[in-house]
Amino acid sequence: MPVIALTQEMGSLAKDVALRLAETSGLAVLRDEVVDNVAGRMQVAPSLIRRLREGKAGLVERLSTDKQQVALYTAEEVLAQAARGNVILRGWGATCLLRPVSHVLRVRVTRPFALRVGWLMEHLGTDDRQAAENEVRRSDNAHIARMNAQFGVSWGDPLLYDVVLNTERLSVDSCVEQIVQLAQRPEFQETTESRAVLEGLALGARVRAALKSQPATRDVDVQIEARDGRVVLAGLVASDEEKQDSERVASTVAGLGKVDNRLQLMTVSRRFMHSKT
Secondary structure: OOEEEEOOOOOOOHHHHHHHHHHHHOOEEOOOHHHHHHHHHHOOOHHHHHHHHHOOOOHHHHHHOOHHHHHHHHHHHHHHHHHHOOEEEEOOOHHHHOOOOOOEEEEEEEOOHHHHHHHHHHHHOOOOHHHHHHHHHHHHHHHHHHHHHHHOOOOOOHHHOOEEEEOOOOOHHHHHHHHHHHHOOHHHOOOHHHHHHHHHHHHHHHHHHHHHHOOOOOOOOOEEEEEOOEEEEEEEEOOHHHHHHHHHHHHOOOOOOEEEEEEEEOOOOHHHHHHOO
8 A cells, every 4th residue: 555755846847746656556646635624624715725835825814824723634634645545645744744654655856946947937838037936936935934833844854755856867757667666665565563653643633633623622732642543642731621621522533442541730830820920
């Protein structure tokens, strides 16, 4: 059940690589499912989610949208797709979200800036190079900011990927051939352990999304570990009510066998109480 995570860099030809790879390997390609599902969960227009991701959202939209909620619902969808297998996940932070899963092949497809600008000019049918350069930089900066804020990583760090392919030097077909060969290597074969890791990540993401979706637990910030259908809740909560609500909401997640509630009540010191008066 191969799972391949690709980057999404404007003008890099990553989309062409993903589509050709899907044709030759019989894999599905994640398209608009993430946008539609995240927008549906948040009850907003899909166009808003797209503008936020592309760095095109206005000030009011950026300030009024819960970015943590977007990130949690996105992670839930990406991990669910990966757990189903036989899929190419392009963008959406999949290369970082799936980093702990050894059988997921993480690929960066890149290309020199000038060629990416030329691709955009041809794509838009314009000879305005400056506008095209601005658009590519805007897209890059949006990716850089999101990856840093969400995962604390540098987008261009080669250590985030198993292989980096430069479409200035390699054709789309050559890129596909390289990816297919790597995906068949022993390092990227699914094992019982790697499957358990992926299912645990997917379950943990569902629990985080469920906690975020309920008013009683929306602001609860707890640690979640999931493995073999069981979930451990750890960390500090402000009240016994929050502790019980967190366990109750987590228990409603489909497929969850048991919740081990290790949450502890926050102790308010006398010094803190004095400083609040």
